[in-house]
Amino acid sequence: MAWALKLPLADEVIESGLVQDFDASLSGIGQELGAGAYSMSDVLALPIFKQEESSLPPDNENKILPFQYVLCAATSPAVKLHDETLTYLNQGQSYEIRMLDNRKLGELPEINGKLVKSIFRVVFHDRRLQYTEHQQLEGWRWNRPGDRILDIDIPMSVGIIDPRANPTQLNTVEFLWDPAKRTSVFIQVHCISTEFTMRKHGGEKGVPFRVQIDTFKENENGEYTEHLHSASCQIKVFKPKGADRKQKTDREKMEKRTPHEKEKYQPSYETTILTECSPWPEITYVNNSPSPGFNSSHSSFSLGEGNGSPNHQPEPPPPVTDNLLPTTTPQEAQQWLHRNRFSTFTRLFTNFSGADLLKLTRDDVIQICGPADGIRLFNALKGRMVRPRLTIYVCQESLQLREQQQQQQQQQQKHEDGDSNGTFFVYHAIYLEELTAVELTEKIAQLFSISPRQISQIYKQGPTGIHVLISDEMIQNFQEEACFILDTMKETNDSYHIILK
16 A cells, blocks of 8 residues: 655764754745755655655656655654554544645646645555455444544644545545645544454554545546545554553664664654555445435335336446456456556556466565555455355345235145245345445345435334334344345335335
């Protein structure tokens, strides 16, 4: 997801005396890693601003990125050379991220005098958790109702315009800003790394997160959809003051090491430079989440026949996991890399077929792409489908079904076992990840090519034929591979009640 920084030698850091401010070209934004004696080009030529050569395509070795983001929190000293930096944060504490305009003269003139849009995300670093991100975040929402994973500390921030936090996207915030003006964003991360760790024996290690920033410019229609730049860094979040204790512990451990052992580790820097990475995919699970409240829809459909109205176009189903095959051609392999957010490495793998990529070992991929993206690419190459949390089967009840059941009862007296022509009923599988009534409503609507707004309520037939309103808790207690027959009760304005029998 991100490239590792190529680190400076300790002597270079000491001799250069990088402890004060950037020069005036940085618009006077606080203390960074440079001194006033350095020009912008000199500062950016320092090793800490260079990316690892092995992870860059040939054309990008001397590339200066249009923007630079600096997280004002110290990196851990217990990180080996050539590994990605790791930064410790305290839960709920406000941390500054400086948004720097890094363009050369004449670069991207179309954004001069205009605003750009940046989207901040806190996401999982481990591929295992990325596969199950949806259910992990839903579980967190269930345990921490009303809380958010990521927030902007608006009173402390400078230069941000129209900050927004979508209530369905707990780990995402966005805002507009002017690259020509001083912009400083203070973020707060409210989840801690151990909340997503499997509890076994106590004292478990917390999982690492990533802070990712994607920046976009306006298109012809005034929408901020044209990608400009993405960068991210690796973090771990501790309970209040826990990050300070962890930083102190790491520092004390390093002090006990011999000088020879210390050479294998990178020094701790006062700030964290976010490194360039692939943009976050545009389609995420939250984009398709319907509103908890549905209004009446005027689209007509016939649930009894199991076909959607020709006037209503159903939403396309989510894409199936994209596995690379040995028979994939080099051209198809390039498309696979683009679809899976490895566009940065398409030039490196120009002539690689699917078989060539699948033959690469984990060490090969890490050496080519760097640790962060290398592990992600290797896991994607060996990826497998993730099982849903719950599978149920539904069959649509209709007049035809009732007639067939009556015919069965009549014929049962005329035929012996084995001679009866049993009626064949078709069931549809519904895969649930969130285990919520909203998700079940959406899946049933998708199954019958209708709008979720046309489904008023879903009930389950209980004892003595009573109708029990489906709740999240009830769905969470459904048995795996339970079977239901769907019956419908039509209301006015083409809305329906659905009954699970």
